[in-house]
Amino acid sequence: MKAILQNEYGEVNVLTYADVEIPSIEKNELLIKAAYTSVNYADIKKRIGKKGKGNFPLMLGLDVSGTVEKAPENSTFSPGDRVVAFPKNGSYAEYVVANENLVFKIPDALSMEQAAAMPTVSFLSYILIFEIGQVKPTDTIIVHSAAGGVGSILIQLAKIANVSKIIGTVGSLEKESYVLGLGADFVYTYDTFSKEVLKLTNNIGANVIFDSCAGNITSKSLECLAYYGNLVQFGNSTGKTGNMSTSDVHSSCRTISGFSLGTTRKFHPERLRAIADNVIELFSSGKVSLPVAQVFDLKDARLAHALIESRNYKGKILIKM
Structure with a gap:
């Protein structure tokens, strides 16, 4: 699969478009075929990082919209389910893995694009x-x-x-x-x-x-x-x-x-389940929406980061897989 990785901290040129293996799932995890991911200011801070040695290669990204590709036995999820998720090792990739506690089903009425703008x-x-x-x-x-x-x-x-x-x-x-x-x-x-x-x-x-x-x-x-x-x-x-x-x-x-x-995703993910139901209903009913400023292809992640850093945008910036 294709993914965006970085092997050092720094400016946008540290982001590289690379071929990597599709990740495997462990107990209570789902493999998700990604449609879109959002770009958040936290991604910029993580990319710049601090001086010293990091855990490289590093993949950025907090959330994703897509469809379940693989699910464990007795899961409440099935292949083909439309979802939003908080992946465990970044989201700038065509396939991601997330714990079931951090995956949420979305209705057909909610587009993958608007869904990706939503979670974080x-x-x-x-x-x-x-x-x-x-x-x-x-x-x-x-x-x-x-x-x-x-x-x-x-x-x-x-x-x-x-x-x-x-x-x-x-x-x-x-x-x-x-x-x-x-x-x-x-x-x-x-x-x-x-x-x-x-x-x-x-x-x-x-x-x-x-x-x-x-x-x-x-x-x-x-x-x-x-x-x-x-x-x-x-x-x-x-x-x-x-x-x-x-x-x-x-x-x-x-x-x-x-x-x-x-911090809440890490220590109290169960707290997000009821929140997800409320937020997804607000978005799917059109009571709340988030304008999408621009959508970039995965290979153009550097351009997405440059736009975020310019602060010359309104709404949300997405990356399409």
Whole structure:
């Protein structure tokens, strides 16, 4: 089969289009013939890696849509089942292996393309909105990186939850119309959002802030987080650490919450089953969708990564097998 591998950390040229053996399955695993995989910012971070020796060759990719090729005896899955999955050793390949606990059937009404755009960003967004953030209709919320995959879903889910004021932040107001179209009420840039939110809320601030950026965005978020508010931190796309102190939280009764979908897949995969049912229903019914910015062939994975790093896109970037 064809796959994208890397044998060192670095820029996009470390990604190579290669012939590899189709993987074999072990107990409680499925072999999946991949249709599409999504490209996530986590792929960029993993590709760049850290100095030192890695576990090479390395395959990137978090999720995949496709059909079951092989299943063990007494499995609840059968060959031909349409699924989305979180593979165990990357997803940039024509065939992948995933544990049954991390494979989810999808209906015929959901296209393979839209299904591939869904798993990582939508499972994550659903948990962030309804479990970690616990948003209420009376809330004012901020969604950072609102034009990205997670941001796009967070805004739509907040709309479904009837959140009072939904504020999206972007690097450039060229993305304003896109974010407003998703359901946001206001869109500000990273440079101005803190002051604008305080002005909008009569200096009360936002009740819940969803932060995937970290760095100085975290500090600015704390400037406009309301008393008893919740800063939900789930990434650091800036590549910089967000700084805070105990005085930022105790006297104001504010909360800092952290969440990682990767950690949850590893330690509590069973937690995702009910989430999957809800998310798949929302997508298959058309209540939530994720615009696909561009689809690249597997051999052009380098171009997909270059587009992600440019941040000049809206929605989700996919790789077609």
